[in-house]
Amino acid sequence: MAFGFSQTQDQVEVVKMVRKFVENEIVPVRAYYDEQEEFPWPVIKKMADIGILCMAGPEAINGYPWDHLTRSLAMEELARGCGGIATTPMANLLACEPVEIAGNQEQQEWWFTGLCQKGELGAYCVTEPNAGSDVGAISTNARKDGKHYILNGTKCFISNGSVASKYVVLATLDKSKGHAGFP
Numbered sequence: 001m002a003f004g005f006s007q008t009q010d011q012v013e014v015v016k017m018v019r020k021f022v023e024n025e026i027v028p029v030r031a032y033y034d035e036q037e038e039f040p041w042p043v044i045k046k047m048a049d050i051g052i053l054c055m056a057g058p059e060a061i062n063g064y065p066w067d068h069l070t071r072s073l074a075m076e077e078l079a080r081g082c083g084g085i086a087t088t089p090m091a092n093l094l095a096c097e098p099v100e101i102a103g104n105q106e107q108q109e110w111w112f113t114g115l116c117q118k119g120e121l122g123a124y125c126v127t128e129p130n131a132g133s134d135v136g137a138i139s140t141n142a143r144k145d146g147k148h149y150i151l152n153g154t155k156c157f158i159s160n161g162s163v164a165s166k167y168v169v170l171a172t173l174d175k176s177k178g179h180a181g182f183p
C-alpha cells in the first residue's frame with residue numbers, strides 16, 4: 001500500500017501564512033517575553049486577528065474547523081518560532097476538544113463565541129498534585145447543586161491557567177469509582 005505525505009494546497013497556504021506571522025510577529029519579540037517572563041498579550045491578540053489563536057470550532061461562529069494534520073502543521077511552525085508562545089494556542093486547542101466532542105449546542109456557542117470571536121483563552125485542567133499520568137487518580141470533586149455543579153479541588157501545571165477566561169475541568173462525581181466516577 002502506498003502512503004502519501006504531500007500537503008494539500010490549503011495546507012501549503014496555512015504553513016506559508018503561519019511562517020510569515022512567526023517571522024514578523026514572534027521572532028522579533030520572543031527573547032523579550034522570555035527574559036521578562038511576561039505574557040505576550042499583543043502577540044496573542046494578533047494571533048486572534050488572523051484566526052490562529054483558536055484552530056477549532058464551527059465555521060458558523062468564526063471557527064477554524066481544521067483537520068488534525070493542518071493544525072499540527074500550523075503548530076509546528078508556531079513552535080519553531082517560540083515553544084513558549086506556541087503553548088497558548090496549543091492549550092486552547094486542547095481545551096476545545098472536549099467541547100467539540102461532548103458539548104451541547106448551547107455550551108459550544110458560549111465557548112466558541114468567546115474563543116473564536118472575542119480572542120479569549122481556554123484552559124484544559126486535568127493534572128493535580130497527586131494525579132498526572134494516572135488521570136483516574138484525580139480528586140477534584142463535582143457535586144450537583146440544582147442546575148449547576150460545585151467543584152472542589154486543586155489543579156496544577158495548567159497551561160493558560162492564569163490567563164484564560166474559560167476552563168474545561170476534569171472532576172469526579174465519585175472518586176471511589178476511579179475512571180467510572182467521571183460524569
Ligand SMILES: Cc1cc2nc3c(=O)[nH]c(=O)nc-3n(C[C@H](O)[C@H](O)[C@H](O)COP(=O)(O)OP(=O)(O)OC[C@H]3O[C@@H](n4cnc5c(N)ncnc54)[C@H](O)[C@@H]3O)c2cc1C
Pocket residue numbers: 091123124125126127131132133134156157158159160
Ligand atoms: C509544559 C507543560 C504544560 C502542561 N500543561 C498542562 C495543561 O494544560 N493541563 C493539564 O492538565 N496538565 C498540564 N501539564 C501537566 C502534564 O499533563 C503532566 O505533567 C503529565 O501528565 C505527567 O504528570 P506528572 O508530572 O504528575 O508526572 P507523573 O505522572 O508522576 O510521572 C513521572 C514519571 O513517571 C513515569 N510514569 C508515570 N506512570 C508510569 C507508569 N505507570 N509506568 C511507567 N512509568 C510511569 C512518567 O513517564 C514520568 O517519567 C503540563 C505539563 C507541562 C510540562
